[in-house]
Amino acid sequence: MSESVESAGYVFVDPTAYADEARFESACALLRREDPVHWVEGEGLGFNSFWAITKHADIFEIETKHQIFLNEPRPILGTADDDRRRAENGDLLRTLIHVDEPEHRNLRSVTSEWFLPKSLNKLDDTLNGLARRFVDRMLEFDGECDFARDVSMQMPLNVILSILGLPESDYGRMLTLTQEMFGAADEDLQRGADPAELMAVIQDFFAYFTTLTEARRAHPTADLASVVANATIDGEPLTMMQTIGYYVIAATAGHDTTASAMAGGMLALIENPDQLARLQADPSLMATAADEMIRWVTPVKHFMRTATEDYVLRGTTIKAGQSVLLSYPSANRDEDVFADPYTFDVGRSPNKHLSFGFGVHYCLGAMLARMELKALFAELLPRLRSVELAGEPALMKTVFVGGLKRLPIRFELSPHSPDTNN
Template identity: 65%
Template sequence: MSLTLDEAGRALADPTAYADDARLHAAMALLRREAPVHWVERPGYRPFWAITKHADVLEIERNHEIFLNAPRPLLATAVQDRINRERAEQGIGLRTLIHMDDPDHRVIRAIGADWFRPKAMRGLEPRIRELARRYVDRMAILGDSCDFVQQVAVHYPLYVILSLLGLPESDFDTMLKLTQELFGGDDTEMRRGETPEEMLEVLMEFFAYFQDLTAARRAHPTGDLASAIANAEVDGEPLNDFDTASYYVIIATAGHDTTSSTISGGLHALIEHPDQLARLRDDPALMPLAVEEMIRWVTPVKEFMRTATRDYKLRDTTIREGDSVLLSYPSANRDEDVFDDPFAFDVGRDPNKHLAFGFGVHYCLGAALARIEARAFFEELLPRLESIELAGTPENTATTFVGGLKRLPIRYDLRG
């Protein structure tokens, strides 16, 4: 695929590029090779520097006091950027860990940190494995074919994270719909509508649900994560309603959508690489490494933005105070300087220094949970799997933030 550097840079701000793996990876490979720090001007967006090399993404993540999340934590259109700023000033916008910097970030992150430590996740593992078995059983009930994304993968991690929060199963379908609409704003099939007002409706429905939940958990704490969030205090004062609701939103959405993308993309990779599927089935001890490779391969979080607080020289380029940078995680995770044969799917890849969970103070809070969920699912599936193949054309979500497969039609034969 022949692209100019400017075309390659603009692809990083084009949701449809993330639905086309060949186009996206051709663009990122060109940028890594010829312009790893590249100025991007795309109509409808405020300009930014595209950062595509693993070492440079790491350097910016390490320098979190120079490169801040605020005021532009995610890539959005210029119009949406303005609306987000206005909503933040009015106190009606999301204010999650993604939007924060220290000292607020450190204090707010601590509210849920203990719930996601590896020790706590091990305590949750029996419930995770129970749910993994339930969804492998569901595949058997569905017969010999299904759309793995829509009928299995989007449900399993959602049940895990909402069980952790302590929400009733009767509310899970509502949470799934709202999550898909929130993250699917760039995809014509997933989004609720095309206007900022329609997107705000989704957010306000989240907030209304979680405000009711907060009131209930403050009146009657139940010992779950929702109760911990509802009753958290900062400097002796409870979180305000929007900060509390924002905390729920980021846990409920990021805690499930990224993992469903990893599981779907991981299964697709195993189907496309039958030698690796056979290798993993023959040597189950490879599963932890295989999960890391699935996470690298899919990289569900496509980008975060940072804003420079002072002039900073990166390679031979000076990033000026106030400039935005886009950290391209899919590109960093295919960097030829870090990964041997980066476009090979290798279930035994070791070391695997992927950046799919970020790095440093903003490292993904739910990384341990995501690993356990993926490992539990494939440890339940593979021993029962006699055969598997594609039964149609997989489709990716159009996005510039979080996403992966939105359809994975498969045909299979399961034991039991």
């Protein structure tokens, strides 16, 4: 049975749709073709209506018009109740993704330098060390593991702990934070949807991060937490809300996202053995391969913007006060931009994917995410003698961030890289 344009629009509010790749992709292809600026009516369904934007060029256009299309008051799709609560009480936490100019520019400038290549390059040894550690740990699984749970969820969290300068004993706490704050709507991942539970998690983190801020103010170190704790805007220190918002986004934004790209990248290599062999034979393709994995998976499923004035897009008027949902996965399969968009090509160049968004809110950690992927696969692939699926992979149910929650693999791995002696 062929799907109608109207029902296709509902994939964006249905967490199960994202867990069914074929259904999601065909709905997006239909919308791109038939109704690229599509009104999704939420009346009676528990969410506020919005325009679903599915073409690459349109998402690009909206992201560059950041004076007209604001992140406030609705940066992410939630229920109508969530939207009402936020309008009445404000955000529980205000982070970079919740604010617009000029607050956004000021806040972003606090760490933008820290995320530039010249600073991040200092992390090379740390990333390579972590990649070595997690690939070595695969040896302990005796030829079979769940790559999503055992490898790809682990490494990005350790990177975050390391850049924030937190001890490994706080690993479990950071995992809870990511899962509760930016959680998928997936029962396997035990996310707390209850606002009271969420409030308790936030209070716990307030206490934790307040202590961290005080410690870094008393004894500054070289980590990101020290940069945030000691930052000033117009001569004033950041408010506690801004400081904690910063830690929270640093701790959460780079976790599920990068983990999803790693697991999805692994699956793409298993399903495309010619591309795996090509990358193993020519490691100089690692940079284009990492970007292709990020396009292929598109871990962030959307962000939203709200129009401050009427705006005509492709002949359709988006009225002041209406919201648009930017569908990054759809943009990344847009036939007008990508040759063979459904082909996984480790040498794809150019690769103008929108997985990191675009414009003033462009992902601050884009470079770091790429470095993590390159470090992991540069360690793993030369040692990987064989790999195949050992069970059914499963995707998370989510409407915001996610990818594979399970990737059972069977593999043969050499104990160390063929060109090293240790």
